[in-house]
Each structure stands twice: as structure tokens, then as C-alpha cells.
Amino acid sequence: MNLMPLKKKSIHKESMPDPAGLYIHIPFCTRKCPYCDFYSSTGVKLIPEFLNALFSEMHLRSGSLPEYDTIYLGGGTPSLLSIHNISQIVENAYRLFNVASDAEITVEVNPGTINLDKFKGYKSAGINRINIGVQSFEDEKLKFLGRIHSSILTGGVQMLLK
Numbered sequence: 001m002n003l004m005p006l007k008k009k010s011i012h013k014e015s016m017p018d019p020a021g022l023y024i025h026i027p028f029c030t031r032k033c034p035y036c037d038f039y040s041s042t043g044v045k046l047i048p049e050f051l052n053a054l055f056s057e058m059h060l061r062s063g064s065l066p067e068y069d070t071i072y073l074g075g076g077t078p079s080l081l082s083i084h085n086i087s088q089i090v091e092n093a094y095r096l097f098n099v100a101s102d103a104e105i106t107v108e109v110n111p112g113t114i115n116l117d118k119f120k121g122y123k124s125a126g127i128n129r130i131n132i133g134v135q136s137f138e139d140e141k142l143k144f145l146g147r148i149h150s151s152i153l154t155g156g157v158q159m160l161l162k
């Protein structure tokens with residue numbers, strides 16, 4: 001979790017601190033892609049323990065923090081989490097931090113872990129922006145990169161979002 005304020009051009013008055021971005025790293029993946037340097041683990045059994053630790057840390061860091069105008073759930077593969085877990089994270093962020101009511105809330109998704117029900121669930125969980133991890137639309141290259149999805153899945157996700 002990164003609580004550093006984002007450096008961005010702002011029209012806020014000098015006396016008001018710039019809004020910050022809240023980044024929450026979900027460090028789990030179905031399989032480790034050979035080219036990837038991001039921290040992630042395939043130990044998905046640890047997700048419940050990780051979430052308990054995350055909620056404890058969010059609680060410890062709550063209080064007089066800046067306003068957050070973005071929340072970004074990155075990874076790893078945040079789309080491995082259930083909709084219930086995504087809802088819990090968003091709810092805790094609103095409950096414990098000063099999150100703007102119109103905050104941009106993003107989740108990163110891997111096309112191999114997503115379906116229509118999950119997209120609908122994201123909407124009801126408060127997610128209003130999706131970042132799709134697509135390295136190629138060619139199956140040969142996806143196989144070379146060790147990705148868990150095919151170009152058909154990637155195209156299907158694109159269609160779902162239209």
C-alpha cells in the first residue's frame with residue numbers, strides 16, 4: 001500500500017494539500033510470467049491471511065490523512081479476488097480514509113480471470129475503471145510470454161466492455 005501524494009497539476013488553493021492516490025497491491029497470480037519483475041506469489045491460499053493483514057494496516061493508517069481522489073488495485077492479479085473481497089477493500093477505504101465521493105476506483109484485470117458476472121460485480125462494488133493486462137493479441141506471443149489467457153479471451157473481454 002502506497003500512501004504518497006501524487007504529484008499532479010492542481011487548481012486547488014495553495015493552502016489545500018493536493019489530493020493523493022491510494023495504491024493497494026494485490027500480490028497474487030495464477031502463474032508467474034517469466035518476464036515479470038512485479039512482486040507476486042502463486043500462493044493463493046494465503047489470500048485470506050493477506051486480506052486480514054491489509055485491513056489491519058488500513059485501520060492502523062486511518063486518521064488525518066490527505067483526501068484521496070483515486071484508488072488503484074494493482075498487482076499481481078487483483079481480478080483473482082472475489083467480488084466480496086473487492087467490495088470489502090473499497091468499503092474499508094471509504095470508512096477509514098478521506099476518499100472523495102467521486103473518486104476514480106480502478107482494478108487491474110487479467111483476461112484469464114474475468115467473466116461478465118465479475119464485471120457486473122465490480123460495478124456494484126464501486127469500481128468505475130478497469131485496467132486490462134494485455135501483452136499481445138497473438139496466441140504464439142502470449143504462449144511465449146507465459147500468459148494464462150488466449151487472444152480469443154482477450155477479444156471477448158474487449159467485447160464485454162463495449
Ligand code: SF4
Nearest residue numbers: 029032033036075076
Ligand atoms: S499476471 Fe501480471 S503480475 Fe502476474 S506474473 Fe504475469 S505479468 Fe506479472
